[in-house]
Amino acid sequence: MPSAGGNMRVGVLAFQGAVREHLRMLTMAGAQAVAVKRREDLCSVDALILPGGESTVIGKFLQETGLGEDIVSRAEGGMPVWGTCAGMILLAKHIVNENYVHLGLMDIWVRRNAYGSQLDSFIVRRPVPGVSEKPLDLVFIRAPYAEKVSPGVEVLLEVDGKIVAARQGNLLATAFHPEVTEDPSFHRFFLEMAGSA
Numbered sequence: 371m372p373s374a375g376g377n378m379r380v381g382v383l384a385f386q387g388a389v390r391e392h393l394r395m396l397t398m399a400g401a402q403a404v405a406v407k408r409r410e411d412l413c414s415v416d417a418l419i420l421p422g423g424e425s426t427v428i429g430k431f432l433q434e435t436g437l438g439e440d441i442v443s444r445a446e447g448g449m450p451v452w453g454t455c456a457g458m459i460l461l462a463k464h465i466v467n468e469n470y471v472h473l474g475l476m477d478i479w480v481r482r483n484a485y486g487s488q489l490d491s492f493i494v495r496r497p498v499p500g501v502s503e504k505p506l507d508l509v510f511i512r513a514p515y516a517e518k519v520s521p522g523v524e525v526l527l528e529v530d531g532k533i534v535a536a537r538q539g540n541l542l543a544t545a546f547h548p549e550v551t552e553d554p555s556f557h558r559f560f561l562e563m564a565g566s567a
């Protein structure tokens with residue numbers, strides 16, 4: 371059972387990538403932040419973040435440890451899961467420029483490394499409807515975007531016509547990295563989403 375508000379225990383998959391940054395932001399947003407490395411760790415959390423990093427490396431780890439299977443069954447049972455950047459790729463049912471999928475949970479068509487080498491990493495400032503009226507720094511680092519989504523998926527934000535944030539029930543995906551900024555709005559949004567799940 372998810373516990374309410376500040377008592378919520380939120381895990382961050384802690385194999386590779388921006389783990390500490392998410393743990394810090396969750397604490398700032400008022401949750402109990404837990405590093406998830408083993409299958410046992412997952413049992414104790416109400417919600418989970420899949421951080422940015424390298425999706426191929428994290429995906430291999432998920433497969434080898436069995437954590438991937440556990441995450442899929444918890445997510446199918448309603449556990450809120452948020453994937454940032456590589457995490458968005460891990461969540462997707464379709465990776466348009468690869469011939470594999472990882473967790474295959476979300477009805478989105480994601481393109482890996484979608485911005486190419488010239489535009490590898492960049493920041494844009496935008497308000498995100500439903501998350502923050504004030505413009506947020508959106509940090510893209512070798513980011514994916516979604517080319518399309520199924521009708522059941524709510525697009526939260528497009529930047530230059532590309533889908534960079536989307537929600538499908540208990541699943542949230544962002545192509546950018548809110549955890550490397552100083553603004554916990556997105557983490558609060560995820561906690562609210564998790565609290566009402």
Ligand SMILES: NC(=O)CC[C@H](N)C(=O)O
Binds near residue numbers: 422482483512514
């Ligand atoms: N910052 C990131 O998470 C980059 C994602 C990475 N390009 C991948 O494909 O996994």
